[in-house]
Amino acid sequence: MLAAVLHGINQKIVLEDRPPLIPAAGHSVVKVQFAALNHRDLWIQQGQYAGLKYPIVLGSDGMGIFEGKKVIIQPGMDWGDHEAFQSRNYRILGLPDDGTFATEVHIPTSNIFTKPEHLSDEEAAALPLAGLTAFRAVFIKAQVEPGDSVLITGIGGGVATLAMQIALAAGADVYVTSGSNEKIQQAMALGAKGGVNYHDTTWPQTLKKLSGGIHKVIDGAAGRSLGLAIECLLPGGVAVNYGGTTGPIEIIPQRLFWNQATLKGTTMGSNRDFAAMLEFVDEHRIRPIVARVFPFDQVNEAFAYLKNTSQFGKVVLSLPTA
Template identity: 40%
Template sequence: MNALVHKEQKGLTGLVYTQFDEVAPKPGEVRIKLVTSGLNHRDLFVMERHQPTDPPLIIGSDGAGIVEALGEGVDNVNVGDEVIINPGLGWKEKSDGPPEGFEILGLPFHGTFAEKVTVPAENAVPKPAYLSWEEAGVMSLAALTAYRALFTRGRLKEHQKVLIPGIGSGVATFLLQFAKAVNAEVYVTSRSAEKGQRAKELGAVQAINSNDDWSAQLNNQKMDLVIESVGAATFNKSLDQLRTGGTIVTFGASAGDRIEFDLRKFFYGQYSFFGSTMGSSEEFTEMIQFTEKHQIRPIVDKMFELHQFKGAFERLNNAEQFGKIGFRISSESH
């Protein structure tokens, strides 16, 4: 099968489009013929973590396709089923944090940037019928990350004010859509006026310029919740926007992972600070039910053919996207 395989060198220079052996499903596993898959910032980080001395690895965490082979003992899915992949491995029930041994598809196990992928049967979830293949293929990791950060950790409620710095990423666009679905007031930041305008079209109350004074632009309104994924470049600005007793949740550090902040100001402010990463299978089910109830569709930025991977990664690395970048892998025919 054709696949994007990382080997021999760190970073994007080690990624090649090549032939790779199919993996037969073991007991409890299924093999899925992928129709589409989705790109995440995690894929960039994986190519730095995966060492040249490690065995060649098919990267990628998101995908949707058609079940084509069953391992022994599988009875929850059938050959021909249309499925979306839950990329979280080994985290079943909702909890404060993942259990020991939790992994994400695409490192250390082969991922979804290939014509086929083999996963545990429980990770093959019925594809929501209202979603196109392109939408389903780019959804899982970002939507699950957004759902847990917003509701499990952030405990967002109706009519609360939530700030999303750095609108444009896949997770950020889900955060905006999810928060709007529960009638929260959403505020966003961006260096791009175009991205800010698109966020307002999706229901953001206000889009402010990341480079200017946030408090002044927000007219000193304070937020109940801030969902931080940018990192050091924005963290203290985000903290300054919280009301007394407010909550900040972080799940990313694309612009630096080392910060200094005023601890005295933090405890006088009675703030809550939570980390968040991905989510459990239970939360994945809740997220799918939530998106179906509200008919939420992923914002698809651009789709590429698998062999056009360099253009896809360049777009992601340059933060040119609004929403999710994905790959078309095969036609949706059986």
């Protein structure tokens, strides 16, 4: 098989021939056709992730062929017995286990799901990690309902964009933040009610006037951004955080306790969540936004493109199938 291998911090990824994978008990080998990048892959390459080990085949997202059928891969393994939280053995494909940036991937058979028929292969590869994270944040944690005003921060990223699509399908009024006016316009073209540029220091006031106040926040940035988003919450509102790209959360405590607001954390989701996400995506014909598809031998160019943060949607790799 052919694999894209990272040998150390800040090193380029190299393509290597490796022996075919042999499935262990309870596991199977999927022939990967398309894989998608996540910022997690960038952070591992940059040495900014826990449990680093090298060499490693990165990649959490993928679709491929298993037993002659097109399948999609659930990247979270060993969630455990409690739906509310993951077990100590929980891990995400692509570290510490070799991931989807290879023509074969070895995973638990229970993590293999049928690809939704309405999705292209590229769209299916773009769905798993972002779709699962977004679905759990929107429904399990924020409990978004029709008519809710929902703020999605950092639109353009994979999770944020799918969270917007999922919340819109649920009947919510969605607002977004971005550092790019173009991305705000793209979000509005997809159905968002409006958006604000977070480079404008008065954006919370602008958003409150625009929306009348926010019921639910879905955030992956943390830092000062989440604190400002919480300022937009209506009394009894809920903020859900799934990432920390801008550092430690900066919150004025009174914005939470005096407003009877709730801050929740979320990470990925269980196999049950994944199945529910696929059902919702299928029912509402949601199609992940694919920003660009790179051939497998341009994997380093794909990483550079993702690092540039100019994309709206997911970056996908096309793997050789011969």
